[in-house]
Amino acid sequence: MAADTAAKRVKPDPRIIGTHNGHFHADEALAVYMLRLLPDYASAALVRTREPTLLETCHTVVDVGGEYDASKNRYDHHQRTFDTTFPDHKTKLSSAGLVYMHFGKAIIAQHTKLPIDHPDVDILYRKLYDDFIEAVDANDNGISKYEDSLLQQAGIEKRFKDGGITLPSLVNDLNHEDPLAVGAPSRDTEDQPQAEEDHRFSQASALMGKAFLRKLHGAATAWLPARTLVKDAFNARSDAHPSGQLLVLPRAGIPWKEHLYNIEEEAGLPADQTVLYVIYPEKEEPGSKWRIQAVSKNLSSFENRKSLPEPWRGVRDAELDAVLGSDVEDGAVFVHASGFIGGHKTEAGVRAMAALALAS
Known part of the structure; x- marks a missing residue:
């Protein structure tokens, strides 16, 4: 039963x-x-x-x-x-x-x-x-x-075979x-x-x-x-800088790029008012170094809306402090040779770098 x-x-x-x-x-x-x-x-x-x-x-x-x-x-x-x-x-x-x-x-x-x-x-x-x-x-x-025909017309060829992965x-x-x-x-x-x-x-x-x-x-x-x-x-970008072209993220590891482009488009921002730089802590722990990153022209581009100033590029540590001058406290870490990213030991320092870059 x-x-x-x-x-x-x-x-x-x-x-x-x-x-x-x-x-x-x-x-x-x-x-x-x-x-x-x-x-x-x-x-x-x-x-x-x-x-x-x-x-x-x-x-x-x-x-x-x-x-x-x-x-x-x-x-x-x-x-x-x-x-x-x-x-x-x-x-x-x-x-x-x-x-x-x-x-x-x-x-x-x-x-x-x-x-x-x-x-x-x-x-x-x-x-x-x-x-x-x-x-x-x-x-x-x-x-x-x-479009393959357009690539051929432009003379663009693959450098290596990537289909196998x-x-x-x-x-x-x-x-x-x-x-x-x-x-x-x-x-x-x-x-x-x-x-x-x-x-x-x-x-x-x-x-x-x-x-x-x-x-x-x-x-x-x-x-x-x-x-x-x-x-x-x-x-809150206008609080970060009067231009409204600096974005301050509260913590490390935030995937921000795609969101920023979408949010700017939704807001209908004119091209001359879009965000140029984003700053954020390098790590989650207290006392972390900070990074400044130039915003690229689009999600897949390696060209920036405004790269970090040319005199800073490829310069590190005390030499970079000297280039930045008295407007930025000592503690600069580096600026990449391409000008897309840089770093400072403190949030105040990286904010000052951003202000200089925006004014340049």
Whole structure:
């Protein structure tokens, strides 16, 4: 009787995720991992096949089947007519992008323990697409970061091969791994049993999924909280210097750059009023040295809005004290030869350096 009662309570999970067998790729490896982050899919079985009758038995199908229909949980992107993109983006989605577009907010809400309609969930949703998912979509769809024809016209060539260290390339390596490396008898890739191929796919899925989770965790626990700190510093910038072009951060290690550009854009700051320098403590401990950093023209640029003065560059310690003069207390540490960053032993000293730099 007790056994009958237990049997009634235990309901097997009918959900099965389907994807294609054979050569696997980063996008479906990530798509499957992301689905399994959700409670409804946590115990879902995986079927890797191209057989239509088997795919029909699957609750959710990704990267195979020739159909994109979210109402039926079908997420393939290989149709000739497929041109779906993430909101406000131009890159065609892969199966990873499709799964993320439909399930990403639920994944983020679960990870952060926030309501799915919380504004922070939406911020992280867009952040993770920009920083991680879009590159996977582009790779799978053969979309280059730059227009190749324009690079050729400009005579720009790569200095070295960098494709071998991308996540998709590491996933691809798992397709060709020597079976002896995983303890199986040696055989041609085409003849390997499905179980061995599925094992390698699970390794690829974990590789992609754990990288995604690290990005999500970092964005949720470091990047997003930093926005509030940068926003507060931005609002107080006129107290830091009358020009309003100096930002003072309260502690070390704050990822400020992307936030600053976004906050400035939201505020509609004219170009001649944007922040030029940011100062912050080098370490968390009391009595830490302080840094002054020039703000670059954009997030990926090595060119600054205003570099530190040329006479300071490449100068250190007492020699730098002499160059700075009596307006700055002794204790200067260095200024980088490129003029993008410098340091002083005290907050007062670095503030004085900033004032001189702004006046120059």
